Each structure stands twice: as C-alpha cells, then as structure tokens.
Amino acid sequence: MKVTVLGKYGPFPKEGGATSGYLFQHGKVNIMLDYGCGINGRIDEYIAPENLDAIILSHTHFDHASDLLVLSYRIKKPIKLYMPDTKDGDLAAAIINTDAFDIEYYNENTEFSIGDLSFSFCKGIHPFTSYSLKIKSDDKTFVYTGDTVYTEELVEFCKGAGLVLADAMQKEDVKNPHMTVLEASNIHKISGATVLCSHAPAQNAGDPTKYEGLIEAEEFTSYTL
Numbered sequence: 001m002k003v004t005v006l007g008k009y010g011p012f013p014k015e016g017g018a019t020s021g022y023l024f025q026h027g028k029v030n031i032m033l034d035y036g037c038g039i040n041g042r043i044d045e046y047i048a049p050e051n052l053d054a055i056i057l058s059h060t061h062f063d064h065a066s067d068l069l070v071l072s073y074r075i076k077k078p079i080k081l082y083m084p085d086t087k088d089g090d091l092a093a094a095i096i097n098t099d100a101f102d103i104e105y106y107n108e109n110t111e112f113s114i115g116d117l118s119f120s121f122c123k124g125i126h127p128f129t130s131y132s133l134k135i136k137s138d139d140k141t142f143v144y145t146g147d148t149v150y151t152e153e154l155v156e157f158c159k160g161a162g163l164v165l166a167d168a169m170q171k172e173d174v175k176n177p178h179m180t181v182l183e184a185s186n187i188h189k190i191s192g193a194t195v196l197c198s199h200a201p202a203q204n205a206g207d208p209t210k211y212e213g214l215i216e217a218e219e220f221t222s223y224t225l
C-alpha cells in the first residue's frame with residue numbers, strides 16, 4: 001500500500017500548497033481520498049484522474065472536496081465517487097448537480113470492496129458528518145481519519161492498522177474540531193500504528209517530531225506500508 005500526499009493543509013493552504021487530497025495505491029487500485037483545493041494542478045504528475053477507480057470523500061467541507069467542481073469540467077465519463085449520505089452543505093449539492101460523478105452514498109454501516117481491498121467506516125465528531133476510512137488487504141491495514149476530534153471509537157478503529165493518516169496537526173493546547181499531535185501520539189501508543197500527521201494549519205501547526213511513532217506528512221511525498 002502506498003499513499004501520496006498531494007495536499008496536506010486545512011482549512012486553507014500555505015502559499016504554494018494545497019488542501020486535503022491523498023492518492024492511495026495498492027496493486028492495480030488507484031483511489032483519491034478527498035479532493036481539496038489545488039489537487040487538480042498536481043494529480044497528473046501521478047495519475048490522470050480519468051484512471052482513478054474511485055474518489056472517496058470523508059466529508060464535504062470545502063477544503064476536502066472543492067476541486068471536484070473543477071474536475072467536473074474535465075472528465076468525459078463519470079468517476080465513481082463515494083460520499084457521506086448526509087449530503088451536508090452547499091458543496092455536496094453542487095457536486096451532485098454536476099452529474100460528473102457516479103455517486104454512491106455511505107454511512108458507518110457501509111462496507112464494500114474494490115479489487116482485493118475492503119473498505120469500512122467509522123463516524124467522527126465534526127461540524128459536518130465526517131468519516132474515518134479503513135482499507136484492508138490480505139495482510140495490511142490502512143486508516144485515514146478524515147476530520148474529527150479524538151474519540152475512543154476512532155482509537156479502537158485504528159487497532160491493527162500499520163499506518164494511520166490523521167487529521168492531527170494542531171498544537172497540544174488547541175481546542176477545535178481536529179486532533180492535536182498529542183492525541184495522535186495517544187493513537188500510536190494505544191493502537192501501535194505509525195501515525196502520519198496531516199491537515200496542517202497554514203500557521204502555528206503542532207510538531208509531530210516531538211513524539212515517538214508520528215511522522216509529519218509532506219506534500220509530493222509517498223508513504224508505504
């Protein structure tokens with residue numbers, strides 16, 4: 001399994017940066033996890049969007065999905081898109097209205113397979129309904145947390161994962177609907193997974209390098225497990 005960080009910022013990018021968008025690849029399967037601001041200008045270096053098997057949205061905040069509207073101008077045939085069945089906010093309606101995507105709605109009870117990979121979800125706590133996603137192969141497990149605060153359910157969901165890509169770049173004392181680097185460290189301690197900390201604020205981000213088991217996500221960089 002390989003995940004490449006195309007955009008790591010949120011809720012808006014640093015100069016020259018992009019917001020959430022991660023290319024997940026395993027065998028012949030190519031999937032984008034979220035598709036935020038700036039992804040269209042970067043994805044072709046790795047794959048033509050037309051060749052994606054699917055795009056999976058954790059939730060429909062602008063910084064996770066806004067570039068889908070621009071992508072709709074480009075693609076000639078619909079791309080499979082999985083999005084939460086709550087359809088939160090104006091962006092969800094706009095995405096649905098483009099007719100550019102073959103949409104399947106999901107919730108915490110949904111499970112499906114793509115190739116030999118299985119997908120399941122855990123509901124987070126966030127202003128819009130946001131889901132964490134687990135991808136399993138025969139011998140490897142990867143989790144992407146989407147946007148959420150720290151919850152016991154999430155830690156449980158991460159057990160058995162080798163790598164957790166987490167919304168966890170807030171400083172230790174910050175209270176907002178995202179996780180801190182300290183909470184990412186707790187996920188590592190309890191689950192044993194290496195935690196790749198992403199969704200960094202453009203300024204005043206936390207420092208994952210202070211903690212064992214954490215890595216700071218860098219754009220244009222691939223991480224394998």
Ligand SMILES: [Zn+2]
Pocket residue numbers: 059061126130147
């Ligand atoms: Zn969000």
